[in-house]
Amino acid sequence: DVKVTQSSRYLVKRTGEKVFLECVQDMDHENMFWYRQDPGLGLRLIYFSYDVKMKEKGDIPEGYSVSREKKERFSLILESASTNQTSMYLCASRTGTGLYGYTFGSGTRLTVV
């Protein structure tokens, strides 16, 4: 069974900390995505990557950066965590073009205090 694995289900971090959220997929997909999900706002795209070392900004990239050094791993970095970054973070991957479906991970619930 194909999988997208997010390393942490729950994280609690302090304001100002540098936070790393990790995502690994075992499907050899070219494309990987980071979304955040908030009540009333739905899912919003933060960043995506279409190849190793390649990245594109999504709708809400401010305060975030990403890293993709290997095809299977896509990391989301909060340079200096703030309370407004408390959210559910979802990683996804997809092969090829928009003709193909997305596979999501189980999510990381991040709380910044």
Added chain:
Amino acid sequence: KQEVTQIPAALSVPEGENLVLNCSFTDSAIYNLQWFRQDPGKGLTSLLLIQSSQREQTSGRLNASLDKSSGRSTLYIAASQPGDSATYLCAVPDQTGANNLFFGTGTRLTVIP
């Protein structure tokens, strides 16, 4: 910009009933439409991917239909069970090649034993 709407926002049904969830989209030029399930506090599980050339897609008790010309999709759940209780989301990919998904607002389903 594509807008995706789901009606109703919430639905409660007794166990055993058949039910229909609705999804509508404003731009009919879509590659495909994907239905997801989300349990509270968890990630998204893909249920069905229906391509633009298809009218229906089935998996077990689930059947998704697609009418591109009218901008509508339905998810039919037969013989509902308490384990079907979750939020159901539909999503369509961005046609502009921006590698994004436009998500519906979701339907929260409760199946009462």
